[in-house]
Amino acid sequence: MLANGLETYESWDLKKISIPSRSRLYQLDPIGIGTPLVESLTGYISRLAEAHCVTPKVLISRELVSFIPKTYKTTNLFEMRSLTGAVNGIGTMAFDLVTVLESLTLHSDLRFLTLLTWANIFPQRRLLRSKRAWCPYCYEEWYSSKNKVIYEPLIWFFEAATVCHCHNKFLCQQCPYCKRDIPPLASYSRPGYCPYCSEWLGIANNYPTSDNIQPSKVEMIWQMWVIKTLGELLATSPRLSKPLSREIVAQAFCRYVQQFFEGNTSAFARMLKIPKNKVWMWQKGKVLPELNVILKICFILQVSVLDFLTQETLKENSSQFPAMRQNQMGDSSTKKLEVKFDSDRAQQLLEHWLQSNEQPLPMTAVAKSLGYSKRILYRHFPELCRAISAEYVKYMKESRVKRIEQCCEEVKQAVRQFHTEGIYPSEAAISKLLAKPGCFRDKQVRAALRAARKEICLEP
Structure with a gap:
């Protein structure tokens, strides 16, 4: 207190406070970066939409699309359905969405939710599957634990990974309730739920178990190695100083x-x-082998994919090198292991394949995917094999009819377009506009061309 009765207060600092920049979208932390179970970008988008109390369709159409200066064959990302798997991949779509999301959330590490780090190493062929796969047991464990978030690990999207390494069960690829395949990113996607029927995809008392047939011992050995080496790649991505080059x-x-x-x-x-x-x-770098091929080569060499790509000094170990030499010399002890025939399991697999809504395949491809010889399957289950083959024949006939109808319609539209422009609709000219120019080999398509010309009075 001063003598004149006035009280003295501490001085105020009137300098402008530095306020950090704010993100346009909620700065949701991604899960598992730097670990084998890192989150996928499609799953992150679903969680980000849920954090804003909107659907992924609303989030993308009203926020993200306006920042992307291009379209992907359609203005609506969700019309492409299965192609949304590219969001987790190595292409332009993944790069664009990562760039936009990083700018809107102010996260600088979202590229590690995709395979962009390995864009120069792996081709897109058979890299990621076109539909969601999940382990219902993992979902149920995360749901039961209060401290764990339900999310979609990126490793579940690899085509080569078909088993959950935690529970030794095949990953599910179809909703057990509505029997529909689920795209990687749908309009109403939510981690752990079906976007179509909204049912919980974790294990429950009434959850069908036909999709979770126990893998064989040989399949389990292969899948454990595949998941381990793929997980090593995902965990290493943030630690690389720069993406690996194609020459590697x-x-x-x-x-x-x-x-x-x-x-x-x-x-x-x-x-x-x-x-x-x-x-x-x-060796010359003219083409890149598919990931599945590299995995098989590395398994034979007994080296991880990461070491195969980055290890500059190789060490011959006593167990690896002689085995390779024996294999080279045709030693019978190194022949490829065959899956031991299990009659009950084989029947379950065939029945499941026949009842599933997946695209029909020839019996040769079905036998290969199940790990058995076609000849053995026909010997033990001739009726099931014939039924699968019949479904494939039916599918091919229906596909051919649809293809011809589509070609005929394209021909008719092309004839009308040429007639409007004053150009004679010759077969050669129309072929340049068709998605499949070779369709004129079908007599129905040629007949459609003649009929279309007749309609505009170019043929008697």
Whole structure:
């Protein structure tokens, strides 16, 4: 208190306070970056939409699309359904959405929810599956635990991964309630729920178990190795100083051929049971092998995919190198392991395949996917095999009819367009507008061309 009766207060700092920038969208933290079970970008988008109390369709159409200066064959991302799997991949769609989401959430690490880090290493062919797959047991465990978030790990989207390594069960790929395949990102996607019937996809008392047939011992050994090496790739992505270049793959093949086979590409190809010209093209960097091929090669070499790509100095170990030599020499002890025939399990698999809504395949492909010989399956279950083959024949006939009808319609539209423009609708000219120019080999399409010309009085 001063003498004149006035009280003195502490001085105020009137400098402008530095306020950090605010994100347009909620800064939702991604799950598991730097671990094998990192979250997928499609799952992150679903969780981000849920955090804003909207559907993924609303979030993308009203917020994200306006920041993307292009369209993907359609203005509505969800019209592409199964193609939304590319959001988790290595292409333009993944890059665009990562860029937009990072700018709107101010997160700088969302690229690790995709495979963009490996864009120069793996081709898109058979890399990711076109529909969701999940482990209902994992969902149920996360739901029961109060401290765990329900999400969709990126590793579930790999086509090569078909088993949950935690529960030794096949991943489910179809809703057990509405029997529909679920796209990676749907209009009403929610982690752990079906976007069509809104049913919980975790294990419950009434959950059908036909989709969770126990994998065989051989399948389990293969899948455990696949999941381990894929998880290593996902966990390593944030720690790489920069994305690996395409030349890394060619250099890796050259290293192994040189060290183990003294530069003999033919011997290396024989050991892998792969055509020599393919290995040669990989060595020259002209083409990239699919991920499934690299996985099989690395499994034979007993080296992880990450070490195969990045390990510059190779060490011959006593268990790996001699086995490779024996395989090269055709030793009978190194022949490929065959799945031991289990009659009950094989019947379950065939019945499940016949009842499922998946695209029909020839019996040869079905037998290969199940890990059994077609001849053995026909011997034990001739009626089931014939039924599967009949479904495939029916499917091919129906597909051919639909294809011809579509070609005929395209021809009619092309004739009308040429007539409007004053151009004679010749077969050669129309072929340039068709999605499949070779369709004129079908007499029905040629007949449609004649009929369309007749309508505009160009033919008698």
